[in-house]
Amino acid sequence: MxxxxxxxxxxxxxxxxxxxxxxxxxxxxKRFEDQELCIKVTGELxxxxxxxxxSTCKPANDHLIELLLLIDTVKRAGARRIxxxxxxxxxxxxxRPNYKHSPLSASLVASxxxxxxxxxxxxxxxxxKQMEGFFKVGVQNMSTLGLYKNLFSDAKENNYVIVxxxxxxxxRAQSLSNALDIDLxxxxxSRPQPGQCAMHHIIGEIKDxxxxxxxxxxxxxxxxxKATHLLKENGAKSITACVxxxxxxxxxxxxxxxxxxxxxxxxxxIYHAELPPKVKVLPIDDLFSNALRFFHKDRNE
Ligand code: R5P
Numbered sequence: 001m002x003x004x005x006x007x008x009x010x011x012x013x014x015x016x017x018x019x020x021x022x023x024x025x026x027x028x029x030k031r032f033e034d035q036e037l038c039i040k041v042t043g044e045l046x047x048x049x050x051x052x053x054x055s056t057c058k059p060a061n062d063h064l065i066e067l068l069l070l071i072d073t074v075k076r077a078g079a080r081r082i083x084x085x086x087x088x089x090x091x092x093x094x095x096r097p098n099y100k101h102s103p104l105s106a107s108l109v110a111s112x113x114x115x116x117x118x119x120x121x122x123x124x125x126x127x128x129k130q131m132e133g134f135f136k137v138g139v140q141n142m143s144t145l146g147l148y149k150n151l152f153s154d155a156k157e158n159n160y161v162i163v164x165x166x167x168x169x170x171x172r173a174q175s176l177s178n179a180l181d182i183d184l185x186x187x188x189x190s191r192p193q194p195g196q197c198a199m200h201h202i203i204g205e206i207k208d209x210x211x212x213x214x215x216x217x218x219x220x221x222x223x224x225x226k227a228t229h230l231l232k233e234n235g236a237k238s239i240t241a242c243v244x245x246x247x248x249x250x251x252x253x254x255x256x257x258x259x260x261x262x263x264x265x266x267x268x269x270i271y272h273a274e275l276p277p278k279v280k281v282l283p284i285d286d287l288f289s290n291a292l293r294f295f296h297k298d299r300n301e
Pocket of ligand 1: 165166168169216217218219221223224
């Protein structure tokens with residue numbers, strides 16, 4: 001087994017390779033004048049199980065094309081199996097037609113990865129369960145539920161409540177509320193325009209409670225920070241959030257710093273060199289190493 005690292009994440013592939021005691025190769029990615037990517041991989045890949053690690057995060061299109069080119073390189077080098085470990089799966093939010101003639105982007109991206117030659121996908125907290133159905137190859141969609149559950153083992157005794165910032169995230173929130181055996185609330189959110197969000201009212205009891213907001217993605221920070229203001233106005237005692245994929249676009253960090261949010265837990269599915277003290281990173285290294293160890297063992301038994 002060999003891990004091939006794309007350019008999206010400088011440390012995760014090395015850390016997983018160390019845990020699995022397998023070699024890690026860094027892909028050499030250069031650009032032509034017109035910005036086309038030029039990929040080189042040095043190392044023997046023939047008959048190997050190759051894990052390509054690449055989050056399709058910002059710049060999403062470049063990272064996606066790089067992933068497709070890496071898959072093709074590995075396929076042409078004669079690898080036995082190509083496993084794509086994609087901690088953050090860009091385009092996953094566009095998993096349904098939202099307006100007349102809208103493309104089904106998440107499905108198209110899944111087809112491209114498959115057509116390039118991927119045999120197996122390992123990912124984390126996909127935006128929706130139905131996205132797994134866009135692939136014909138196997139998809140292991142790991143969950144952060146265990147990581148978040150460990151953080152709040154005293155939640156039941158300390159008047160906590162789980163809050164979903166929108167109806168779409170209700171199942172995710174319900175899983176954590178069931179795991180911690182505490183109540184659940186949901187905010188009625190709408191998107192008047194793409195990229196904008198309006199928060200209407202809260203369904204459920206949050207007054208004088210310690211609120212844990214759970215979501216899959218924080219991008220502009222609009223959803224999370226508007227939710228914190230609404231919760232505070234309605235009497236929440238404290239507000240913490242667990243959001244798996246920290247896209248953190250534009251002035252997101254500033255919005256977080258100016259919000260009543262006390263602590264934001266994210267994962268390292270997307271790499272950030274620097275983060276403010278309010279933000280704490282929960283590593284997914286073990287989660288991914290264990291899943292990949294299992295794939296390899298399974299294949300060789
Ligand atoms: C929406 O359905 C997602 O689960 C997130 O709530 C959303 O993508 C967050 O985006 P933003 O931070 O830009 O509001």
